[in-house]
Amino acid sequence: MTVVLFAALSSIAFGGSDFCGGLASRRFATLKVLVVAAPATLIIDLAAWHAFGGTWSVSAAAWGGISGAAYAVGFGLLYWCLANGPIIVLSPVSATVSALIPVAAGLSFGETLTSVGLAGTVIAIVAVFLLGLSGDESREVSTRPTMLTLGAAIGAGAAVALQLICLDRAPHESGMAPIVAGSAVATLLVWTAVPLVRARIGSDGRLRDWSAAIAAGVLDSLATIAFLLAVRAGDLAVVAVITALYPAGTIVLARLVLRETVSRVQFGGLLTAGLAVTLLALSS
Template sequence: MIALLLALGSSLAYGCADFLGGLGSRKAHVLRTVMVAAPASLAVELLLWPFLGASFDTRTLAWGAASGLASAIAFALLYKTLAMGPMNVLSPVTAVVSAVLPVGVGLAQGEDLGLAASVGLPLALASVVLVSAGPGGGSARPARPALLLAFGAGAAIALQLIFLDQAPSGSGVGPLIVGRAVSSAVTLAAAAVMRRRLGSEKPAYVMSAAAGVLDSVANLLFLLGARSGDLAVVAVITALYPAATVLLARRVLAERIHRSQLIGLGTAAVAVSLLALS
């Protein structure tokens, strides 16, 4: 139950962070947004260090750095994807990809699912697909480049989560700190190389920083959830993050929610209930 609640909290935080990051990237080049979001995320993890502890052995450094590199790629691809829109289609597409890969890894590692989880897990995956269903006739259709970016973002997110799960369970927030330090360094280096192409537009500082803070909270909740439960279950519940993005896009941007997405949200509620019984 604790792992499930942590995964739900991670999902909510990821969804809100994605919405703010995508919205902020409409005002300036995506790298300008990430240049604010990544350091803000690192600051949160450094503040948590005295309370949650951290170790930095070789495995922590290796898996943390790998997750940081994947995170930097995910940040850039995801925010660029959501900036192109429509958010209510592209955000769920990333979730489908980000859910499938960790589930495969978790099952390959021999995670033993009970009867309720064996039913709830496929339902949760189905709910992610339903929430990701194509738009209705009155909704804007995403361009092919946006869809390709969404698939790439989903794969990068999946790798980030898998790498975090591989870090030693006693390392505290060490892998998060290493990962965010690496992603911040990669982002700043990329911005320096591409400085002439970034344009003169200023990023939405508050929105971008808030996205980074929420992303850090989401990473922490996922890490704690994966340490106390099965990666396959935690990853799928975390992958429901588009629900928050879709609802915010509906509320703030007046983007249409397709009927299948509503069915997907209902299916997710059933799946979460079953997983809570496992």
């Protein structure tokens, strides 16, 4: 039950992070959002390292560093596509990819699923798919993604999957060290990209807009920490599937804040997601 709890917390935090990051990217360039979000993630990760400790090793630093590079790419693509397309559709597409790849990786690592766990996994993937089906068009943004935004969502899902797999591969005795290494590498890559693309990081924008970028970073850190704690106590295949249900939170926020339309099918996806989590909890 502890595994499912941490995985569910990770899912909720990832959903909030995606929404805040996508919202901020609608007001600023995606790179600007990451310039603020990545250091915010690093600060929280450092606080977690101080609180929970961690043992450094070449393996911990390497796996953490690769996860950080995947984070920078994945969330850059994700925030961009959510800023330029319907959050209510693209977030589930990304989540589906980020679930399927870790499940396949976990099974290849020798993990097994009980019949109940397998049923929960299948239902969870169906739930994510249903969450991505749009109904009527929103008043504020078309629910039909372009091929470019759809490709970015798929690429983001693959990068996030790599991030999760790397965190799973890091030594269990390393504590919070891998996530600190990851957020440090991500921050370095993002800030290095600023002069390379000659982006100007100005102070324009309202406080609320910058707060959304900071919130995205903080929530992403909390999601990653919860994921790490979950995967240390359970299997990657199960934890990744529960984590991938994060579009449920993103969709609820998109509906409440942006007034994006939630179709009956998507509402069914929310209910299906609840069933999937229940089954996965019973299997753990």
